[in-house]
Amino acid sequence: MKANSNKGTMISSALNYSKTHFDRFVDELIDFLRIPSISTVPSSAKDVDKAAHWLVHHLQSLGLHDAKAFPTEGHPIVVAHYEVDPSRPTVLVYGHYDVQPVDPLDLWDSPPFSPVIKDGILYARGACDDKGQLFMHLKAFEAWMQTSGRAPVNLKFILEGEEESGSASLPGFIETHRNALAADVVVISDSSLFASGIPSITYGLRGMTYVEMTLTGPDRDLHSGTYGGAIHNPINALGDLIGKMHDEHHRITIDGFYDRVRPLSEDELDAIDALPFNAKNWVQEVGVDLPVTEYGFSVLVSSTSRPTLDCNGIWGGYTGDGAKTVLPSQASAKISMRLVPDQDPKEIAELTESWLRRHLPASMHMDFKVVHGAHPVLIDTESRAMAAAAKALEDVYGCPPYFTRIGGSIPVVADFKELLGLDSVLMGFGLDSDAIHSPNEHFGLDRFAEGIEAILRFHAHYGLP
Numbered sequence: 001m002k003a004n005s006n007k008g009t010m011i012s013s014a015l016n017y018s019k020t021h022f023d024r025f026v027d028e029l030i031d032f033l034r035i036p037s038i039s040t041v042p043s044s045a046k047d048v049d050k051a052a053h054w055l056v057h058h059l060q061s062l063g064l065h066d067a068k069a070f071p072t073e074g075h076p077i078v079v080a081h082y083e084v085d086p087s088r089p090t091v092l093v094y095g096h097y098d099v100q101p102v103d104p105l106d107l108w109d110s111p112p113f114s115p116v117i118k119d120g121i122l123y124a125r126g127a128c129d130d131k132g133q134l135f136m137h138l139k140a141f142e143a144w145m146q147t148s149g150r151a152p153v154n155l156k157f158i159l160e161g162e163e164e165s166g167s168a169s170l171p172g173f174i175e176t177h178r179n180a181l182a183a184d185v186v187v188i189s190d191s192s193l194f195a196s197g198i199p200s201i202t203y204g205l206r207g208m209t210y211v212e213m214t215l216t217g218p219d220r221d222l223h224s225g226t227y228g229g230a231i232h233n234p235i236n237a238l239g240d241l242i243g244k245m246h247d248e249h250h251r252i253t254i255d256g257f258y259d260r261v262r263p264l265s266e267d268e269l270d271a272i273d274a275l276p277f278n279a280k281n282w283v284q285e286v287g288v289d290l291p292v293t294e295y296g297f298s299v300l301v302s303s304t305s306r307p308t309l310d311c312n313g314i315w316g317g318y319t320g321d322g323a324k325t326v327l328p329s330q331a332s333a334k335i336s337m338r339l340v341p342d343q344d345p346k347e348i349a350e351l352t353e354s355w356l357r358r359h360l361p362a363s364m365h366m367d368f369k370v371v372h373g374a375h376p377v378l379i380d381t382e383s384r385a386m387a388a389a390a391k392a393l394e395d396v397y398g399c400p401p402y403f404t405r406i407g408g409s410i411p412v413v414a415d416f417k418e419l420l421g422l423d424s425v426l427m428g429f430g431l432d433s434d435a436i437h438s439p440n441e442h443f444g445l446d447r448f449a450e451g452i453e454a455i456l457r458f459h460a461h462y463g464l465p
C-alpha cells in the first residue's frame, strides 16, 4: 500500500514537473533540431558530430556524468548510464540523432533546420524522426531526477547517428560493448501511434535490402539522331527491367523472392481486420484516388506485413531545361525492398542480382551494389515490459493500445535481439501524417507531452510493479 502511494506520488510529481517545464523542454528540442545532422550526406559529417556532442552535453547536464560520444568509422555513438539499484530492471533506451536529407527543399513552407511552431505543431527535419521522440526519454529522466532524485528503473542510453543510412557501425559497437549495454529490455520511440489518440505498440517491423544499379550501353553519350534506332538506350533498358520486376498482380517477379515469407496467422489477420482503419481516407490523405496492392491483400496488410520492391530514384541522360537529343551512355536506379519474416536481406540481394543479370539485355553492362540491409522483426508481446508499456499507454490515452506491425524498418531492433538477446518495446508517438522523410516534417507538441508522460508511467510500472 505504502509502496503504491509512494509510486503515485512519484508519478504525479514527475508529471507536474514536466508540465511546468514543458516550454523549456520545447526550446531545448528546437535548439537540437537546428543542427542539420543528415547522416546520408558526407558533407554533413561535422553537423552529425555536433548533434552527438550536443547530446553528450545535455545528458551530462541531466546528471549522467559518464555520457560520452564514441567515434566509429561512420558517425559517433552516444552512450550514458544511470543506476538506481541493481535489483531493479534496466531499460536500454535507443534513439537516433541523425536525420534524412531535406530535398526537395523548395517544398518546405519554412526552412527544415529553422524550427517553427504553428498551431501547436513543431515543424523541422527530425521533429518526429527521431530527435523529438528520443528527447522525450531525456526529459522523462530529467523529471524523475528533479522530483524524486532518482528514477524507478536503471537506464542506459544508446543514441546513434547512422540510422537513416543503415546503422553500419552499430552492430560492431554493440558486440564490443556487450557488458556495458546489458539490460532487461530495449525501449525505442521511433515509430507511430496507430492514429491520433489511438495508442499502439509496434511488434513487427519490415526489414530491408537496398541496392543500386547502373546500366552502361555505349561508351559515351551519343546523338540520338545518328545512333537512335540501332543502339540500345540504357534508360529504356532500365525502365524495361524495372517494369518487369512486378507482374500484373503487383507481385514481385524475382525468383525465390517469396520463398521464405511467413504467412500471417489467422489471429494476426483478425487483429488487423479489427483495427479502426479507413483505407479510403488513408490513401486520400496522400492525394491519390485509390490504393494499389499486391493482388488479394488489404491495404493495411500490404503496407505493413508484405514485402515490397520500390524504385527510390532513377537518373541518367539529360534532365535540364529544354530538349537535348541524346542517347545516354548510362542509366542508374536505387531500389529498396522491404522484407518480412523470414526473408534474409543478404539472400534477397543475391536473388535480385542474379535475376537482373539473367534478364539483362546483351547490349548492356550492369554494375550492381548492395547499399544496406536490415532484418525484419517480430517481437513477443507477452512480456513484463510489454505489459508495463501497455498499462502506461492506457493511463495516458484512456484505452489499451493495439499491437501492430508497421511497414518501416529500424535495423537495430534485430541486432539487439541477436547480439544481446534483448527484445524491444517499440512505443512511438509519431503519426503517418507527420511527413517523416518528406518536406514539412512535424511533430505535434501534444504528442511530445503524451510521450513524456507515457515514458514516465512506463518506468514506474516496470520498475515499481
Ligand code: BES
Pocket: 129, 130, 163, 164, 165, 166, 190, 191, 192, 208, 373, 374, 406, 407, 408, 409, 410, 411
Ligand atoms: N523512424 C523510421 C522508422 C519508421 C518508418 C517508423 C515509418 C514508422 C513508420 C526510421 O527512422 C527509418 O526511417 N528507418 C529507415 C531504415 C532504413 C534506412 C534501413 C526506413 O525505414 O527507411
Ligand code: ZN
Pocket: 100, 129, 164, 436, 437
Ligand atoms: Zn527515418
